[in-house]
Amino acid sequence: MDFKRELLVFLSSLDFENENIKAAYEKLEDLENFFEIDSESLEQILEGLGGFAKNRIIKYRSRQRVEKVLEICQKQNIQIITSLDDYFFDNLRMIENSPMLVYVKGEDLEITRGISIVGSRKPTAYGQMVVKSIIEGVVSLEPTIISGMAYGIDALAHENALENGLRTICVLGCGVDIIYPKRNKTIYERVLSSGGLIISEYPPKVEPRPHKFPLRNRIISALGEATIVVEAAEKSGSLITATYAASQGKEVFAVPGNINSINSKGCNKLIRDGASIYTSCEDLLEALPFKNKNKVNKEKVSLDMDQTLVYDLISKGISKFDDILEKTKYPTKRLNEIITILEMEDLIYASSFNEYEIVR
Incomplete structure (x- = not known):
């Protein structure tokens, strides 16, 4: 492992947040003698x-910590994938x-046709039914289902994906x-197997802490091409995921619910504020980037x-x-040159003005 990757692992080991x-x-990426330099110089x-x-950093720096x-x-069998790697x-x-590095259990790093599903940790029978319906509706597309392995909607998303033979990814806050x-535990083991x-x-060895879960939500939304919120209270963490998804340019769906239901207040608010309404699988399939035939067009042209x-x-x-x-x-x-070429093709x-869309 080269110095820059060692440095990232060391900094990560200090339980720092990504920022x-x-x-x-x-400050340190070009300091090849980081582990040997005297503390006074390092402090400067x-x-x-x-x-x-x-x-x-000064107190704990040592190669032994990295080792x-x-x-x-x-x-x-944990892979360390850094932003320096081509396969990040x-x-x-x-x-x-963007995370400087991630730790991964599992072999195949390719994520295709990702759909992120999040929601209440205490779903109603309605929420459970909706998750089942979503997964069964997209099976033919063979998507990857992404969630956070929490109780409730997260767990249901993983379980339904597994039951339908779909690949699924858990993003943890620990x-x-x-x-x-x-x-x-069973979900964790089945996902890997x-x-x-x-x-x-x-x-x-980093234990879960409350502040880490909202941060990991940006990774859940980023790995998917669309995010679906299935039941969420007015201050649910799922709304944080939806906000991240929107800022990342992803399609955000919310499942509408009874206006008197606590579990639907967050979703109804998302719809009011501009999220796409999810009423059936057709809504999702129409909007999913990988459902359209853009890839066929793209593959006909050498870019x-x-x-x-x-x-x-x-x-x-x-x-x-x-x-x-x-x-x-x-x-x-x-x-400008790239935009012109893509338009010509x-x-x-x-x-x-100064805004572009894919030719459908």
Whole structure:
């Protein structure tokens, strides 16, 4: 493992949140003698970093700490995937607060046709029925079902996916070696035995804490092409997932419910605020990017890496020129060239001034 990856593992081992890892990494990434440099010099290099983070880095830095994490991962078949790796998840690479690294149990890292499903931890019979209906309705598309392995809707999403032979992914707010909640041990084991993945941005041995779950929701939404909220109270964590999904340019669906039901207040609010209403599988199938025939059109044309990236961003709903510019960091001239080529190939069109859509 090279120095930069060692550094990321070390920073992760300090139980920092991703923003602290990124801030520290940017100061240290070129300091090849990080583990040997004297503390006084290191403190000067870390100037501007928060006192808590700075003190932990200086106090605990050692290669032994990295080696301990690597040893645990090797024994438990945990992969460490960093943003420096070519095979890092593309859907995570482009989001705000993109994780610098993730830990993964499972083998096949490719995620195709992802649908994220979240909702109440205490679903009604109605919510249970809706989850079953959603999964059974999309079986023919062979999607990957993504959720957080919590009680309630999350667990139902995983269970129904498994029952219907679909691949499913659990995103945890703790280390991937920790089964949380413990009562979902069977789900955890079945996900892995069926070819699914357990993913977390936290290293092994990190226990679940309340503040970590809202943060992991951005990963749940990012890995899917659409997010469906099935029953949510007015202040449910599922609404955080929906907000992340919308900011990531993903389609957000909410299942409407009884206006007097506590479990439906959050979903009804999402619909009021602009989320797509979910009334049947047809609503979902119409909007899913992978349901449309865009991929066929794209495959008929030979696109370079930059053109493919821009095309994929537009297909995910990041359609305004300035937003694409911000995501890609391309020079304005280069992005204009790419847009022109995609238009000439009849892959995209200008739906309004400086905004583009995929040709259906």
